Amino acid sequence: MLDLNDLQYFVMVVDHGGFAPTARALGIPKSNLSRRIALLEERLGVRLIIRNTRHFTVTELGQTYYAHCRAMLKGAEAAEAAVAMTHTEPGGLLRVTCPTVLLEECVGGIITRFMAMHPRVEVHLEASDRQVDVVAEGVDLALRVRPPPLQDSDLVNRVMSQRPQCLVASPALLNRLGEPKEPEDLSRFPSVHHGSPQRDYSWTLFHQDGAEFTIQHRPQLITKGLPMLRCAAIDSVGIAQMPMSLVHDFIERGHLVVVLPDWAPRTEMIYAVFASRQGMLRSMRMLIDFMVEQFRLLDDPARGMRGSPLV
Structure with missing residues (x-):
């Protein structure tokens, strides 16, 4: 033997x-x-x-x-x-970057829950709205948000979440101005915009049958905060483009209404970027897997993003 x-x-x-x-x-x-x-x-x-x-x-x-x-x-x-x-209990230092809004919206809570489960993990987290150079800046994991397709890169990408978008408005605003029937009707409505000030503002909408339509709008409010944008829509400041997961509960309660439900903006993707799978710390692999699972729960329409702990 x-x-x-x-x-x-x-x-x-x-x-x-x-x-x-x-x-x-x-x-x-x-x-x-x-x-x-x-x-x-x-x-x-x-x-x-x-x-x-x-x-x-x-x-x-x-x-x-x-x-x-x-x-x-x-x-x-x-x-x-x-x-x-x-x-072996995972440990070590992880350097992570994340867009500010996404951090405040959900990622901050996801990371702190992970750290509570694995107390030997140390995280240096930067809230940044610029596209960080992962390799040059020594970042282990960068979270990004953008419509598909992902940018070609030598880096490794892993999709965390695909977030359907929608246009929403308050019932009061629609009662006052009438409900739009076609995308062209949006031009007579006030709007609010997520992002930075720019010269022109537009929504590009896609119909269920594949048709595409772009409409210009002039926002009353410009903000980088999605919760602020949602509040503005609820308070009838204007129509807002929002992730469905962030407004699902408010639609259910009657605070918001989906505008032109047969038309929708392009779905956004939240994805993680890192240099290589080789030599990856076990703690980083576990964090990525944990985040994928947490986003899966957050994307469940029955939950919405309610801010309650996910386990």
């Missing part, structure tokens, strides 16, 4: 270049080591090592056997390490 200990002894004897130095390294009698190798050769029916008082030589078959033994031992070590990893 195969005994990995014998393979280990044989590899060590070859690596140390003899029985005496190997016996000293292992702290066992040289005679015991020699007997184990002799029994191994007897079981295999071949000579692996030629030894006498002056010479120590590994035979050609011994060299071949040695190479296979080393590979088997490496595999055994890898198997041990893989099992050990499941019992």
Whole structure:
């Protein structure tokens, strides 16, 4: 029967270049080591090592056997390490960047819940609305939001969430100005805009049958805060483009109404960007998996983004 200990002894004897130095390294009698190798050769029916008082030589078959033994031992070590990893508490420093609004909306809570579960993890988190250079700035994980497709890059991307968008308005605003029937009707409505001030503002809408329509609008309010944008829509300041997950509950309660339900803006994607899967800290892999699961729960229309802890 195969005994990995014998393979280990044989590899060590070859690596140390003899029985005496190997016996000293292992702290066992040289005679015991020699007997184990002799029994191994007897079981295999071949000579692996030629030894006498002056010479120590590994035979050609011994060299071949040695190479296979080393590979088997490496595999055994890898198997041990893989099992050990499941019992090792993740730790280490993770450098993360995230758009400000997304951080305030949900990511901050996701990360703190993860850290509460894994107290050895340290996070340096930067709220940034610029596109961070992950490699040059030494960032482990960058979260980004944009419509598909993802930008071509040498970096690794993993989609966290696909967020359908919609146009919403308060019932009071629609009662006052009438409900729009076609995208062109939006031009007579006040609007609010998420982002920075710019020269022109427009919504590009897609019909269920594939038609596309772009309409210009002039916002009454411009803000980088989605909660603020939602409040403005509820208070009849104007029509807002919002992620459905952020307004689902308010639609259910009758505070907001979906405008032109057959038309919708392009779906946005939240995705994580990192340099490579190779050499990735276990804590980072676990954080990414945790975030994917948390976003899956947040995207559940039955929940919406209610701000309650997700477990």
